[in-house]
Amino acid sequence: MKDWQEYSLETFERDWLGPRRKPSASMGSSTSSDANALHLSFLLALSSFSRGTHQSPHSFAPAPIGVIHRPLQNVLRAEGRCWYLLGRDLGYFPDRELPEPPADNIDAEFFFTNSEKVAGERSGVLTLETFAMWLAEAREDLSVARIAFLRLLLFAPTAEWEHELEAVRRLASFLSRRPWAAVSPVTVDSVSWALSGAELARDAERTPAFWRMDVRALNEASVPGVVSNSGERWTALEQARAPIKSAMEWLVDDEHGAFADLDGEHKSDSAADVTSDERLEFGDE
Amino acid sequence: VFVHGFLGGVEKSWRAFPTGTAKRRWWKESDLLFVRYDSARDEIAGVAFELRDRLPDFYPTLRTEYLQPATLGELVSKREYGELVVAGHSLGGVIVRYAFLELAASWIRARRNTPDLQPPRLLEAQTRLFSPASAGFRPGGKLAMFRSSGAWSAIEMKLRKSTAFTDLDPTSRVIVNTQRRTESLVAREPSLTALSADVVWARPDNVVLAEAYETDNSSTAVKGKSHREVCKPNDAYTVPWVFVEGEEVSQRRQSHEGLARIFS
Numbered sequence: 001m002k003d004w005q006e007y008s009l010e011t012f013e014r015d016w017l018g019p020r021r022k023p024s025a026s027m028g029s030s031t032s033s034d035a036n037a038l039h040l041s042f043l044l045a046l047s048s049f050s051r052g053t054h055q056s057p058h059s060f061a062p063a064p065i066g067v068i069h070r071p072l073q074n075v076l077r078a079e080g081r082c083w084y085l086l087g088r089d090l091g092y093f094p095d096r097e098l099p100e101p102p103a104d105n106i107d108a109e110f111f112f113t114n115s116e117k118v119a120g121e122r123s124g125v126l127t128l129e130t131f132a133m134w135l136a137e138a139r140e141d142l143s144v145a146r147i148a149f150l151r152l153l154l155f156a157p158t159a160e161w162e163h164e165l166e167a168v169r170r171l172a173s174f175l176s177r178r179p180w181a182a183v184s185p186v187t188v189d190s191v192s193w194a195l196s197g198a199e200l201a202r203d204a205e206r207t208p209a210f211w212r213m214d215v216r217a218l219n220e221a222s223v224p225g226v227v228s229n230s231g232e233r234w235t236a237l238e239q240a241r242a243p244i245k246s247a248m249e250w251l252v253d254d255e256h257g258a259f260a261d262l263d264g265e266h267k268s269d270s271a272a273d274v275t276s277d278e279r280l281e282f283g284d285e
Numbered sequence: 286v287f288v289h290g291f292l293g294g295v296e297k298s299w300r301a302f303p304t305g306t307a308k309r310r311w312w313k314e315s316d317l318l319f320v321r322y323d324s325a326r327d328e329i330a331g332v333a334f335e336l337r338d339r340l341p342d343f344y345p346t347l348r349t350e351y352l353q354p355a356t357l358g359e360l361v362s363k364r365e366y367g368e369l370v371v372a373g374h375s376l377g378g379v380i381v382r383y384a385f386l387e388l389a390a391s392w393i394r395a396r397r398n399t400p401d402l403q404p405p406r407l408l409e410a411q412t413r414l415f416s417p418a419s420a421g422f423r424p425g426g427k428l429a430m431f432r433s434s435g436a437w438s439a440i441e442m443k444l445r446k447s448t449a450f451t452d453l454d455p456t457s458r459v460i461v462n463t464q465r466r467t468e469s470l471v472a473r474e475p476s477l478t479a480l481s482a483d484v485v486w487a488r489p490d491n492v493v494l495a496e497a498y499e500t501d502n503s504s505t506a507v508k509g510k511s512h513r514e515v516c517k518p519n520d521a522y523t524v525p526w527v528f529v530e531g532e533e534v535s536q537r538r539q540s541h542e543g544l545a546r547i548f549s
Contacts, residue, residue, distance in 0.1 A: 137297070185445065198437060241437075248440045
């Protein structure tokens with residue numbers, strides 16, 4: 001067994017299963033994408049924001065999986081197990097069992113069968129470097145806003161979902177009428193799950209994390225607690241947030257008065273009716 | 286050292302670079318440091334100051350507590366790096382320039398009291414920038430960014446009134462003063478190599494203004510690569526690797542790669 005395999009596993013356990021070993025503060029560790037090379041690779045996480053006076057619940061760093069909503073945590077653990085088994089087959093991880101037992105009632109095989117590319121790559125095409133990059137990207141994707149989105153869309157009771165969606169609708173309605181108005185950071189934080197948190201990559205690789213890009217995928221698996229109408233929820237979210245996009249594009253476009261947008265697809269009449277000196281603060285009521 | 290740009294991430298922006306370690310000698314002999322920050326929330330100056338203050342942990346000598354396993358730490362800590370290359374893309378280019386500018390300014394201030402004070406080793410760095418936003422957004426650039434990057438992340442940036450939107454207007458104080466102060470410092474202290482960048486632009490670049498500083502070492506453009514693609518190497522587009530290594534990115538190389546693509 002090689003040192004770097006042990007180190008890969010240690011990093012993986014810390015990132016996916018929780019900070020059970022002493023973390024190296026915000027100073028990152030080797031990504032191990034260089035596992036069989038002679039050089040080292042580090043991640044240095046900087047944030048002037050975190051030292052500032054404004055505290056936000058949405059850290060830019062991936063959230064510890066160990067502290068999130070239990071049913072979603074189970075899914076992420078099952079996904080993690082898929083990553084681990086794949087990495088072990090490749091020689092990225094040492095050949096031994098994970099200390100963490102399989103997630104409750106979730107078959108890790110779902111994550112293999114749901115990721116066609118992985119199935120293909122298992123036959124010998126996948127390299128250590130590619131695997132390491134996919135793994136790191138999957139971890140990087142799990143921001144606090146993204147986890148909130150996955151939880152609300154896939155697990156939240158209807159009342160909670162509607163409540164959170166209504167906040168998005170209210171902001172959208174406000175910005176449609178007053179795109180220039182300032183929106184408080186607290187308000188943006190409260191709907192971040194529906195903005196950056198709900199960014200689905202169109203060209204995502206079909207890795208074990210692919211289910212996060214396909215809002216209906218978990219309905220095909222027997223995952224406890226998943227709502228049956230995640231597709232309808234996604235459609236409702238798309239409709240609710242669309243006016244926010246129109247308003248922001250209109251505003252950005254308008255800042256460059258001489259820049260003509262020949263597409264003409266997003267200048268809404270309601271936005272155009274508002275005078276530019278209007279400055280309202282939304283969300284501090 | 287790699288510093289990503291707007292809405293970038295360590296993986297999204299630089300994921301292809303480490304694969305160079307398997308193919309190219311220069312990369313096999315290099316250690317790679319990827320810097321992560323939140324471009325939607327963090328201020329340019331704040332990240333730049335952090336970068337300035339944290340890089341000495343890595344250069345010229347690596348602190349052993351960042352290394353595992355321990356044996357590796359012992360092995361590596363006995364070495365001092367031979368060179369430092371700092372690469373930035375887009376907004377990351379502004380952060381890199383600002384960090385080195387402030388480092389140089391701090392040294393000059395300190396030298397008033399200690400005339401023999403040597404410049405910090407970090408200022409020996411070679412600075413390589415991919416389509417830096419150091420001249421700000423071009424007209425329509427913000428809109429192009431909205432449409433080329435993750436749209437909802439960009440919208441959130443706009444809602445937050447992120448400094449990426451406010452400080453990167455071509456006439457903003459950050460843009461104007463960073464250029465003016467850097468050019469002035471290079472004129473006075475030409476030995477501070479980190480202040481003079483080598484720049485590769487996307488062509489066409491519909492996000493940022495393609496204007497280098499008067500004091501930069503070189504400035505060239507890569508035809509057919511967008512703002513987002515310009516820093517992402519692959520087997521058919523080796524310019525980013527070659528550029529970071531320090532080789533000149535010639536039109537000949539680009540033509541050669543273009544022909545290789547056609548015949549493949």
